[in-house]
Amino acid sequence: MLATNQIHNALYLAFERQQWAELRKSVPLTLSEADLEDLRGINESISLDEVTDIYLPLSRLLNLIIGAKQQRGLVLSQFIGREPPKRPYIISIAGSVAVGKSTTARIMQALLRQWPEHPKVDLVTTDGFLYPLAELKRRGLLQRKGFPESYDMKMLVEFISKIKAGESTVHAPIYSHITYDRVADTQQVIEQPDILIIEGLNVLQTSQDSHVAISQPFVSDFVDFSIYVDADESLLKQWYISRFLQFRQGAFSDINSYFHHYSDLNDAEATRIAANIWDSINGPNLNLNILPTRDRAHLILSKGTDHMMNQVLLRK
Numbered sequence: 001m002l003a004t005n006q007i008h009n010a011l012y013l014a015f016e017r018q019q020w021a022e023l024r025k026s027v028p029l030t031l032s033e034a035d036l037e038d039l040r041g042i043n044e045s046i047s048l049d050e051v052t053d054i055y056l057p058l059s060r061l062l063n064l065i066i067g068a069k070q071q072r073g074l075v076l077s078q079f080i081g082r083e084p085p086k087r088p089y090i091i092s093i094a095g096s097v098a099v100g101k102s103t104t105a106r107i108m109q110a111l112l113r114q115w116p117e118h119p120k121v122d123l124v125t126t127d128g129f130l131y132p133l134a135e136l137k138r139r140g141l142l143q144r145k146g147f148p149e150s151y152d153m154k155m156l157v158e159f160i161s162k163i164k165a166g167e168s169t170v171h172a173p174i175y176s177h178i179t180y181d182r183v184a185d186t187q188q189v190i191e192q193p194d195i196l197i198i199e200g201l202n203v204l205q206t207s208q209d210s211h212v213a214i215s216q217p218f219v220s221d222f223v224d225f226s227i228y229v230d231a232d233e234s235l236l237k238q239w240y241i242s243r244f245l246q247f248r249q250g251a252f253s254d255i256n257s258y259f260h261h262y263s264d265l266n267d268a269e270a271t272r273i274a275a276n277i278w279d280s281i282n283g284p285n286l287n288l289n290i291l292p293t294r295d296r297a298h299l300i301l302s303k304g305t306d307h308m309m310n311q312v313l314l315r316k
């Protein structure tokens with residue numbers, strides 16, 4: 001069997017952090033003080049160096065790739081003699097629980113919408129497509145949240161195919177981390193953005209994954225550019241535990257929170273519970289279902305300690 005680094009050498013161009021940072025080239029730090037404040041609102045621990053060194057070059061790369069796709073669209077419309085419907089460019093972001101998918105997705109949304117060629121950038125997370133809590137209980141999947149079988153894949157694929165077909169209005173369900181359930185009466189409305197970012201654990205799965213039926217289409221069939229955010233499991237577990245500890249003052253403190261009973265735990269008890277959830281659910285899901293999809297991504301962002309990106313792999 002080929003070793004991971006042999007596969008990566010064959011398929012990807014590798015950039016160490018500094019080499020990647022230089023590819024920002026002429027992209028100025030287009031962010032005003034107000035934009036930076038917005039990014040701080042996304043995540044107050046994100047450093048400005050991370051934005052300039054990692055995310056600005058990525059925003060430049062995506063702008064170039066999307067420009068090429070838009071050019072191709074013009075050629076096609078010239079050829080067929082009519083305007084094709086406006087179709088969003090679809091970017092997926094995959095990776096483990098707690099690797100920083102939603103932070104990455106929100107930063108990329110903020111940066112990509114700065115470009116005049118694609119100002120409308122929407123973001124959807126796949127957690128809305130988890131089966132409602134009652135259905136997860138009925139199927140005995142409460143301890144399998146985030147595993148492929150815990151999602152309504154048919155609904156998710158229908159959603160993404162409508163987006164890809166250029167439908168003018170498409171609805172997505174919303175998940176609440178407070179109630180731990182799908183929100184019953186509100187939906188996200190997507191109206192022909194220039195770019196749609198879709199973020200979630202399972203967005204790189206294909207029919208090659210053994211537990212699923214072969215003929216079924218997958219999210220990855222509709223995606224134009226895929227990103228996998230990677231880190232060693234020891235770091236992921238640590239980040240999962242620290243986020244869980246922070247939740248005691250945030251989400252868990254809400255009286256409506258499904259996990260309200262966790263809000264009074266001391267550090268040692270909370271650490272033990274979070275480590276146990278990692279070892280029984282999120283760790284196995286990473287190793288069984290998420291990590292095996294990594295080497296399909298167009299881009300792999302590898303993080304080390306403190307969430308600092310140390311390597312970027314780009315498909316040749």
Ligand SMILES: Nc1ncnc2c1ncn2[C@@H]1O[C@H](COP(=O)(O)OP(=O)(O)O)[C@@H](O)[C@H]1O
Nearest residue numbers: 045046096097098099100101102103239243307
């Ligand atoms: N670039 C970053 N710098 C510092 N902390 C980060 C960064 N990205 C994520 N985090 C922290 O790591 C944890 C997981 O991030 P999150 O985006 O919620 O992950 P995911 O969506 O993959 O579950 C959160 O506590 C978040 O604040």
Ligand SMILES: CC(C)(COP(=O)(O)O)[C@@H](O)C(=O)NCCC(=O)O
Nearest residue numbers: 097125126127145146199200201281
């Ligand atoms: C909601 C999630 C399944 C992630 O969903 P995603 O948006 O990646 O599809 C995950 O964050 C989760 O809640 N996992 C269950 C185990 C846990 O509480 O960590």
